[in-house]
Amino acid sequence: MGAYVNPIYPYKSPADLIATPPQRKPLIVIGAGPVGLAAAIDARLQGLDVLVLDDDKTVSIGSRAVCYAKRSLEILDRLGIANEACDLGVSWNIGRTFLEEDEVYQFNLVPDAGHKRPGMINLQQYHVEEMLIARALELGADIRWQHKVTAVTPHDTHATLTVETPEGTFDIEADWLVVADGARSPVRRHLGLDIEGRVFQDRFLIADVIMKADYPAERWFWFDPPFHPNQSVLLHKQSNNVWRIDFQLGWDADPEEEKKPEKVIPRLQAMLGDERPFELEWVSIYTFQCRRMTDFRHGRVLFAGDAAHQVSPFGARGANSGFQDVDDLLWKLALVIQGQASEKLLDTYAMDRQFAADENIMNSTRSTDFITPKSRTSKTFRNQVLALAKHHPFARKLVNSGRLSVPSFLTGSMLNTPDAEAFAGNMVPGAPMDDAPVQVDGQDAWLLDQVGKGFQLLLFVDAPPTPDVLAQLAFSGNAPLCANAAVQVTPLIVSPSPLNIPGIQVIVDAQGLVAKRYDAQPGTAYLLRPDQHVLARWRSLDSARLQAALARALGQFSPQA
Ligand SMILES: Cc1cc2nc3c(=O)[nH]c(=O)nc-3n(C[C@H](O)[C@H](O)[C@H](O)COP(=O)(O)OP(=O)(O)OC[C@H]3O[C@@H](n4cnc5c(N)ncnc54)[C@H](O)[C@@H]3O)c2cc1C
Numbered sequence: 427m428g429a430y431v432n433p434i435y436p437y438k439s440p441a442d443l444i445a446t447p448p449q450r451k452p453l454i455v456i457g458a459g460p461v462g463l464a465a466a467i468d469a470r471l472q473g474l475d476v477l478v479l480d481d482d483k484t485v486s487i488g489s490r491a492v493c494y495a496k497r498s499l500e501i502l503d504r505l506g507i508a509n510e511a512c513d514l515g516v517s518w519n520i521g522r523t524f525l526e527e528d529e530v531y532q533f534n535l536v537p538d539a540g541h542k543r544p545g546m547i548n549l550q551q552y553h554v555e556e557m558l559i560a561r562a563l564e565l566g567a568d569i570r571w572q573h574k575v576t577a578v579t580p581h582d583t584h585a586t587l588t589v590e591t592p593e594g595t596f597d598i599e600a601d602w603l604v605v606a607d608g609a610r611s612p613v614r615r616h617l618g619l620d621i622e623g624r625v626f627q628d629r630f631l632i633a634d635v636i637m638k639a640d641y642p643a644e645r646w647f648w649f650d651p652p653f654h655p656n657q658s659v660l661l662h663k664q665s666n667n668v669w670r671i672d673f674q675l676g677w678d679a680d681p682e683e684e685k686k687p688e689k690v691i692p693r694l695q696a697m698l699g700d701e702r703p704f705e706l707e708w709v710s711i712y713t714f715q716c717r718r719m720t721d722f723r724h725g726r727v728l729f730a731g732d733a734a735h736q737v738s739p740f741g742a743r744g745a746n747s748g749f750q751d752v753d754d755l756l757w758k759l760a761l762v763i764q765g766q767a768s769e770k771l772l773d774t775y776a777m778d779r780q781f782a783a784d785e786n787i788m789n790s791t792r793s794t795d796f797i798t799p800k801s802r803t804s805k806t807f808r809n810q811v812l813a814l815a816k817h818h819p820f821a822r823k824l825v826n827s828g829r830l831s832v833p834s835f836l837t838g839s840m841l842n843t844p845d846a847e848a849f850a851g852n853m854v855p856g857a858p859m860d861d862a863p864v865q866v867d868g869q870d871a872w873l874l875d876q877v878g879k880g881f882q883l884l885l886f887v888d889a890p891p892t893p894d895v896l897a898q899l900a901f902s903g904n905a906p907l908c909a910n911a912a913v914q915v916t917p918l919i920v921s922p923s924p925l926n927i928p929g930i931q932v933i934v935d936a937q938g939l940v941a942k943r944y945d946a947q948p949g950t951a952y953l954l955r956p957d958q959h960v961l962a963r964w965r966s967l968d969s970a971r972l973q974a975a976l977a978r979a980l981g982q983f984s985p986q987a
Contacts, residue, residue, distance in 0.1 A: 429636065429707045430552060430668075432484040435559070435571045437592065443477075443570075444596045451477050452763055454587065454600035456575050456613055459486065460551065461731030461748035462606035463558035467505045468752055470565035472760035477600075478567055479589060481574035485555035488708045489634045492548050492662050492670050493645075493742035496536065497833040497858060498749045499543040500958065504878045506565075507557045508543070514665045515547030521645035523827045527652060530815040531822040535830060540939050541861045542872040546645075546830065548664045550634075551745065578603065578613050578727065585726050602759060603727045606748070609715075611733035619724065623717020623787065626738060627677040628798040630712050631684055633694060635669045637704035647827035649812055653696040658797055658827070668707055671697065672739075674797065681711040714738040716791045718783040722751075723776040730755060735783035737790035740797060740828035747786050750833055751779050757880075757956035761980065766913050771981035774840050782834035789829045796826035833858040836959060840983050843953075843962035843975040851945040859958045862939040866931070868924070873940055876933055878958045881915040881976065884933075885967060886946040890925055898967045899930075915953070915976060920946070955979065 443449055453469055455462045458480035469476040494502075494511065502508035523531040535545025562569060576595070577588035585603045589596055605613045614621065646661040648654070657674040664670055673693055675684055683689060690709050698704065718735035722728060731748035755775045761767035799805035814821035835857050836842070842855035853860060861874045877884075883899075885891070891899070899917050919925065919932045920940055926932075935941055944952060944963075953962040953975050962975040 429705070430550070430666075432487060432552065433556065435483050435569070437483065437572045438570060439593060440570065440573065440589070440591050440596060443589075443598055448586065448597040448599050450584065450599040450601065451475070452601045453477070453604070453759070454479060454598070454602075455604045455606060456480075456587075457606035457608060457731075457733070458482070458555075458559070458569055458571075459606060459608055459731065460491070460554055460558060460745045461752060462604070463555065463562050464501070464505060464749055464752040465604050465606060465730060465756060466562045466567040466569070467558065467565060468756035469760070470562070470567050471505070472756055474760055474763060476567050477598075478562070478569040479573040479575055479587070480569065480571055483571040485552040485559070487552075488710055489550065489632050489670060491551040491554070491742070491745040492664060493546050493746075493830070494549060494554065495742060495746045495831040496541070496543045496545050497831070498746045499547065500861070500874050501749045501753045503543070503875065504753075504958075505558075505561065507561050510557050511549055511554060512543070512547055514553055515549035516643045516663045516665060517544040517547050518643045518645065518663075519545040520642075521647070521827075521830070523825055524646065524648045524651065525812050525816055525825075526648075526650055528816055530812070531825045531827075540863050540937070542874060543861070546742070548643075548662050548670075550664050550668065553665060554745075575607070575613060577616055578605075580617070580725050580727050582725065601726065602763065604755070604759075605727060605729045605733050606731045607733050609732040609736050611729070613727075614719065614729065614733055617724070617727070619719060621717050621719045623715055623736070624791065625715045626713065626794055626798055627800075628713065628794075629675045629677060629679045629681060629684075630739075631673040631675055631679075631690065631693070632708065632710050632712060633671045633673070633690055633706060634664070634708035635671060635694060635698075635704045636667055636707050637669060637698070637702060638667055639663075639669065639698075639702070649825075649827070651697075654693065659697065660827075675711070679711075684711055685709050712739070714794070716787045716794070718780065718787060721776055722779055723772055728755060728759070728772065728775065730779075734779070735787065737786050738794045740793040741786070741790050741830055742828070743786040743790055743831045746831040747782060750782060753957040754778050761913065767980045768982075774981065778834075778836050778839050781836065781838060785834050786831075793826050793828045797828075839959075841955070841961060841979045841981070843971075843978055845963065847965045849945045849963060851943065853944045853952070853960050853963070855960050855962055857960045859954065859960060860943045862935070862943055863937055864920075864940060865924075865934040865936055871933075873933065874958060876918060876931065877954055878956060879916065880956050881913055881961075881979065882954045883915050883917045883972070884920055884944070884952040884954065885917060886920045886941060886944075886948060886950045887925070888922060888948040890927065891919070895967060898969050913976070913980065915972070953979070
């Protein structure tokens, strides 16, 4: 056992970036945190050149994000690091909430079987960032450490950045700029852009402890435990025998005093028992806010991650929602940069993700209000709920120790084509796709691994498609489905048993779970976004409707549509 040592990434002279007049890059990302790195990887996967500028030379210091949700793992699958993250991380689905010593509430994040990824993994943020950096470099992203962006000047067609390095300052231009420079976002401040919300008056102590313990891989949350009366405590198992413990301290606590080992160690001993040996890896105090920028898009400058929105840690919605920002943004940006869609498509990034940020802020605020009641009335309500929850099941549903990150259903997205026929279930236009076990080429596989590769069309069949349907598909091999559209739609046939259809991938839904989760019948077709969200669905395929839906998905809609 030993404490983590941050790697140092090499500084590279910016000589090749300096020019008079300034060099122009198609895409620059500011910030090599989880969000900026994910954006760089996605950019490379979309075929874009990308330059990443970061003012630091290492990964996140200390203990920050722990929990990565199922949807993030699905995105990381697409980006290529999910296996590694899951191998090192601690998978879990069960969360338990205790009042004093009694369990009052329990949840299971993924109650039904048939999903590739668990509800959550716990993994230290520094490990995730290391994996993202290695992947970004492997894909050819140009990452420059110790390159601090000190000014951004937006123009109609590009942005000019001033960059400070150990060798001096230079200017560089970007056709498009993704700002992922974190919660304090110097770029946001430099541009004078607003971010509004609430600051919460409470303090939490984080202690990352290296110890051997056989507690199950579950999230445990206590209200008013005997070892830390009148406050709450959260316990998470991370990788390499590191345990993360968060102690609520209250607003009046002195952060400097509380960080001292002579204060921290007795708290831990009271919780863990005097005999258990442990080593402190990290101690810090955090406070938090829930707020977001009014607009995530400012012309050629796009904000993502903590720079655009912040939440309290309860619910693990920070990095998780940042990954979803990237997932939403990069395919749109690629289509715009590659001239296949108008800039209007990027307005839908802002709309989609502002909606999601509001949902995350609402959930995070509710949890925080419960854990840290603001007024005498809310505290009375909270305490009454907890007292009732001990004996009455109905009150347990009201106990809120953090509603954990789930992806937003983008049902209001302008890109969706509303249903014209009846469907049951959750897979409405705008929904993030549900996973299911399938077979491909005789091998066990997962539905979500087959999608997220440009626009795709799932066509459910129970027999080889008729010549009529094949004509509707109007494909030949993997040629564009819509001959007059600028982008390809790749058909995928979903069948209960193997079929051989030259030039088309067949997904075998042997367990029938895809059909069940998508309420599909033979003939049902789903048009899918490149980020694994449903765009449109029909009970039968019709190329005119398909083309209209595709045009809409490319941003060809009227604002009132
Ligand atoms: C206590 C705590 C617990 C948390 N738990 C969770 C959790 O369990 N799950 C979860 O999803 N999230 C969690 N979060 C939130 C998560 O840590 C953040 O949401 C995440 O780090 C945001 O990533 P980011 O890339 O947007 O920003 P950051 O990680 O802050 O990265 C920003 C990067 O930009 C660089 N930078 C800044 N200014 C400049 C500049 N001028 N020029 C160039 N580079 C610059 C910085 O060096 C940094 O590398 C937690 C946060 C805290 C504090």
